[in-house]
Amino acid sequence: MTTTENRPQFKVVGTRPVRHDGLEKVTGKAKYGADVILPGMLYGKVLRSPHPHARIKAIDTSGALKVPGVMAVVTSKDLPIQSDKMVELGEAHANMKQVAENCLASDKVLYKGHAVAAVAATSPHIAEEALEAIKVDYEVLPFVLSVDDAMKPGAPLLHESMVTKAILGGKPDPAKQVGKSNVSSEMRWVGGNLEQAWRDSAVIVEREFYTKPVHQGYIEPHVTTVIWNPDGRITVWTSTQHTFGVRQQTAAILQVPEGMVKVVPMEIGGGFGGKINVYLEPAAAMLSKKTGHPVKMVMTRKEVFEASGPTSGSHNKIKIGATKDGKITGWQAWFAFEAGAYPGSPVAMGAMCSSAPYVIENFDISALDIVVNKPKVAAYRAPGSPIGAYAIESVLDEIAEKLGMDPMDFRLKNASKEGTRQITGAPLGKIGNTEVMTQVKNHPHYKSPLPPGKNIGRGVAMGYWFNIGMQSSAVINVNPDGTISLVTGSVDIGGTRAAVAMQAAEILGIRAEDVIPTVADTDSIGWTGVTGGSRTAFSTGIAAINAAEEVKRQLIARAALMWEVKPEDVEFKDGLCINKKSGKDTLSIKQIVAKMMMTGGYITASATSNPKMPGAAFGAMIVDVKVDPETGKVDVLRVTAFQDAGKAAHPSYVEGQIQGGGVQGIGWALNEEYYHTKDGVMANSSWLDYRMPTTLDLPMIDPVIVEVPNPGHPFGLRGVGEVGICAPMAAVRNAVYRATGTRMYQLPMNPGVIVSAMAAQKAAKK
């Protein structure tokens, strides 16, 4: 269901054509990373640490090399020595030494599953067998698995030389971080007068929240095939969200010129942010270099869980005050996120996003990034924002209840608008925050009575994501039949081929079906940023629009030539060139290209985009749950998810993004977690035990697309891929409270947690 009021209507954008890659994907013809088969190809497998923290004293690979069929073995010693070089990957910096060490550990292993060596053999089974012949002498070290343990005085240090870095306003407490620390960085934002704000408050709620790491859960594991050719050129076929990022990281780690690396993106079976970093490519490349053969490496599901980034676990402390008529007075937040084995959690984004829906003038917010002995975290759909929203939206719900206010009225009273300053001081642009909140409040779900029965409750929460811009490239070749080939560098992980193609079609007045989109490798298209950050339909769309505008200009020039008039005497409208002088003569694209060899040759255009106003997005969720008080099981009865899309290029795929984000958020709320044993080992590294919701667990999610056009895009698009995951955890938590009378302060709210919390509350009341 889409709500649009007096919005501009387009001919193609906003319609629902069949996606261009749909037939191939549903018939099994689409080519994924596992489908790459090359002559002489070998298979690589990785030996991984059994310990969460250990020093590597020696690695003896001689036994593996004696196994028949084994062609090569590599360790970190085969990689060039890395410096602490920071590489700009477009949306973030990365320390290449740390990335390299995460791919193949050098002096220490920092988590159970950390790669230590890799083997290439004539079959994957032989490679697997050969791993057992590699002998590693470890000095086992004590480990830390939580931010609290990592910050304790005397905690084992993952990186002995690491000192807490103050970023922007960060001011680490010297008493807590004297010299070396597991706290890699601290940021801080302070504004207004918090002490006065507390004095002005009629109600203050102060709470602590804990979350566990969760995995992005993409169906397709990491897979790569690499060939290091004799001329030094390296080709990588891979499942990735960022082909140019893979090129950059692989080249930096192998210390080869970037132009010598070509990355071919295969179709991708999910990413959600987890397929931006390289894991297998450097080892596969070195194995190929040693053997002279292409080498394919595929992670098992266990490896995906144990050795590729989940998102952060966290400990967060929130204190918010409000006046008796519901105006937020003071806002104090302390966010501590797990970074995993190497620095770089999304804690800052969690802090910024969770405050964005509200006007807050008196605040003190700290964001700490903390290393622990778990896999290095990776981005997961609006990184940091869901965790921040879980804590903040839970406290706001409690404040609204204490004030006797409707939860949405309380939020509307404090809603940020265009021009509201965020905690960074930067003002918000044109946003749809109040529009989304109003849609929630007026929705039949919100106004309807609860279903009959006991232990049923309804919860609501807001979410926010910035969305990002960054550079994209597009090339359009006009075909003799009047169709266009549209080439971009954006891997398609959510229907973006269609969304981008539709934007080019809109400019040229042709059907979406007349656009043939292709996702190109790094040698065949200009630099293009990650398919992530909810940027692709937006930024690559603008690149396609720019290329289409150039095609339009050329079509006008050709028509002018054919009519022997000036280009300014030709108008382009609805796919036709119109002779303004005659007033009646028209030429279609087909008619123009039929003569293009006589008017100057084939028509082709290339363009880039690097937009500065991606248009932030707000989302919300209403959820009804029923809780069995005996078992703690939560049944999700009804879900309505709201999101400002600016302008939905393809509403079906926008709805799909909203629903997908909602499902992931509900799974995060109720079931998903990395469960570690006392030995620091993940105990549930399989689909059976890492419990993600399926279609059997949830009702249909009713998506509501709100459209507040983004002035930074010609059609008003905002990114849509991420904000849907931000609100669900708090919405579910608030619903569980209303169903049980007990507030939860940890995720997941699995049956055991709910039963324990209810029992504890009952005991406390006696």
Place this chain on the structure above:
Amino acid sequence: MRHITGGVDKLRVEGTTIRQVLEQLESRFPGFKERIVDEEGSLQPGVAIAIGNELTVLGVLTPVQESDEVHFIPAIGGG
């Protein structure tokens, strides 16, 4: 960064680029610049710059006009 600026959270400075603005800020508040750029003048990892509500793509080379608001913010990455 109030502990560096002595409590000042906004002020006017001269400059036609972000780099010049940073030099001005450093001269008034020693230690400010290293929070934003490294020794080579590149943005510190994790730091981005916004002019008003628009993220810049030119880093410290970004031109600034007289009425521009410059904000130093955490870098944003998506999933």
